[in-house]
Amino acid sequence: MLPERERPTASVAHDAADAVTELYRGHALGLMRLALMMVGDRGTAEDVVQDAFAGLYKRWSRLNDRDKALTYVRSAVLNGSRTALRRRRRPLRAVHAAPVWSAEAAAMVGEDRREVMDALHRLPHRQREALVLRFFADLSVEEIAAAMRVSTGTVKSTTSRALAALGRILEVEQ
Amino acid sequence: MNATEERLADALRTVGETIGPEDVPPPRFAGRRRAAFRRPVLLTAAVAASAAIVAGGAVAGGALSSGHETGRKTGSLTVPAGDVQVEVNLCTRTSSNASCNGNEVTGAQRAALKTLLEKNRRVREVAYLTKQQHYQWFKARMEKAGAQTPPSGLPKGIPEAFVVTVPRADAKGVMQACLGYPGVDTVVVLGR
Numbered sequence: 001m002l003p004e005r006e007r008p009t010a011s012v013a014h015d016a017a018d019a020v021t022e023l024y025r026g027h028a029l030g031l032m033r034l035a036l037m038m039v040g041d042r043g044t045a046e047d048v049v050q051d052a053f054a055g056l057y058k059r060w061s062r063l064n065d066r067d068k069a070l071t072y073v074r075s076a077v078l079n080g081s082r083t084a085l086r087r088r089r090r091p092l093r094a095v096h097a098a099p100v101w102s103a104e105a106a107a108m109v110g111e112d113r114r115e116v117m118d119a120l121h122r123l124p125h126r127q128r129e130a131l132v133l134r135f136f137a138d139l140s141v142e143e144i145a146a147a148m149r150v151s152t153g154t155v156k157s158t159t160s161r162a163l164a165a166l167g168r169i170l171e172v173e174q
Numbered sequence: 175m176n177a178t179e180e181r182l183a184d185a186l187r188t189v190g191e192t193i194g195p196e197d198v199p200p201p202r203f204a205g206r207r208r209a210a211f212r213r214p215v216l217l218t219a220a221v222a223a224s225a226a227i228v229a230g231g232a233v234a235g236g237a238l239s240s241g242h243e244t245g246r247k248t249g250s251l252t253v254p255a256g257d258v259q260v261e262v263n264l265c266t267r268t269s270s271n272a273s274c275n276g277n278e279v280t281g282a283q284r285a286a287l288k289t290l291l292e293k294n295r296r297v298r299e300v301a302y303l304t305k306q307q308h309y310q311w312f313k314a315r316m317e318k319a320g321a322q323t324p325p326s327g328l329p330k331g332i333p334e335a336f337v338v339t340v341p342r343a344d345a346k347g348v349m350q351a352c353l354g355y356p357g358v359d360t361v362v363v364l365g366r
Contacts, residue, residue, distance in 0.1 A: 017203075023284060024201045031191035043363055050202045057203035100192050113185035120182070128232060135179065136186035166177040 016060035023069055024053050030137070031077050037050070037132045038081035040121075042091030048084055052076035062131040072145040078129055126150075127162030134159055203284060205322050261362045262287070262336040263350050269333070269359040279334060283357030291336060294351065296344035301337045308335045334358060 028049060035045035052073045058065075063069060099117070120128055126148070133144045142158075145152045175183065245335045253259055264284065265274035284302075303311055309332045340348050344361045352361045 003262075010282040020203060021201060024203075028201070029193065029195055029200045032195050036193055037189060041237070041362070045193070046199060050199075053201055100189055112181070113188050115355060116181050116185035117189060117278065120185075131182060132186060135183045136190060162176060166182065169182070170178060 002055055016057055020057045035077050035081050039084050044084050048077055048080035051080050071146045101138055123165055127158055130158040131162045226311055256342055257339050258342045258347055259364045260338040261349050261364055263360045265331045265359045267359050268331045274359050277359035291338055296340050299339040303335045305332050308332055319363050355366045
């Protein structure tokens with residue numbers, strides 16, 4: 001039999017596994033798609049999402065507000081995507097697949113969409129995140145602010161600047 | 175929404191849909207929970223992958239072939255449970271990989287890579303796809319996954335490829351063996 005003080009730990013672990021598995025079932029697909037927008041390839045997107053859920057699982061017992069678990073994991077996906085992109089810029093670390101909107105996948109997304117995705121990836125990462133959360137994940141300003149860990153005012157100004165910049169890039173290319 | 179917003183939303187939706195429910199792997203965070211979760215997901219993935227590949231083979235006129243002569247299973251590209259496929263895309267003139275240097279893969283590079291793959295003990299099957307076959311295979315996979323149907327005709331930039339079947343645990347090793355090899359542009363582990 002377990003010592004008295006260890007019993008809650010086992011219970012917490014069970015609770016964490018159930019709760020995080022449930023969250024994973026409901027949101028892993030959407031988060032993998034979100035990560036794909038950020039990093040471009042499916043393998044890296046999958047790793048980013050798995051790491052985000054692993055982080056949530058580890059911290060579950062210390063999570064103050066479990067209703068915010070999705071916000072936590074969404075933030076972790078954004079952070080993980082940024083880290084993955086940073087690593088690629090280092091020499092000898094270019095071990096990744098071509099973006100899903102690259103030349104070989106053009107048949108799937110089409111030339112126009114490929115141009116849009118290329119333009120999106122020329123924006124600063126904060127602007128890119130704001131646009132993807134707004135126009136792909138369809139989040140509210142408040143939800144975007146929570147995921148990006150910035151104020152709602154910052155979300156509004158970042159989104160506005162990002163759209164203007166994206167429009168300019170696309171205009172020049174036409 | 176204005177025109178830019180509409181174009182953006184459309185592009186994001188299309189790219190997002192390239193990942194389907196069957197592509198979501200079991201969670202890794204809780205080992206003891208994994209077995210219970212994995213079974214239905216893997217079954218779905220295996221069925222989807224097999225169907226897609228059989229469809230791809232049919233569209234390509236059954237032209238997919240393997241160079242194995244070691245008694246391993248050859249000919250078809252069905253994926254046994256527990257295995258995955260690694261797509262090794264070869265260099266084209268439009269490859270963004272600097273090591274391709276804007277050149278198509280050469281015959282010697284292709285042959286050397288084929289030998290490398292066939293000699294790899296972890297590899298169960300190797301299939302070479304011409305550009306046309308690769309496009310048909312890719313198109314069948316996309317249609318099966320419910321993504322938008324690609325336009326007809328061979329698009330610019332579709333590379334020749336090897337599709338390699340390996341045990342799931344060995345996919346990363348095979349991917350790393352191929353990356354950086356002369357004539358290799360990108361390597362993608364499918365259905366991870």
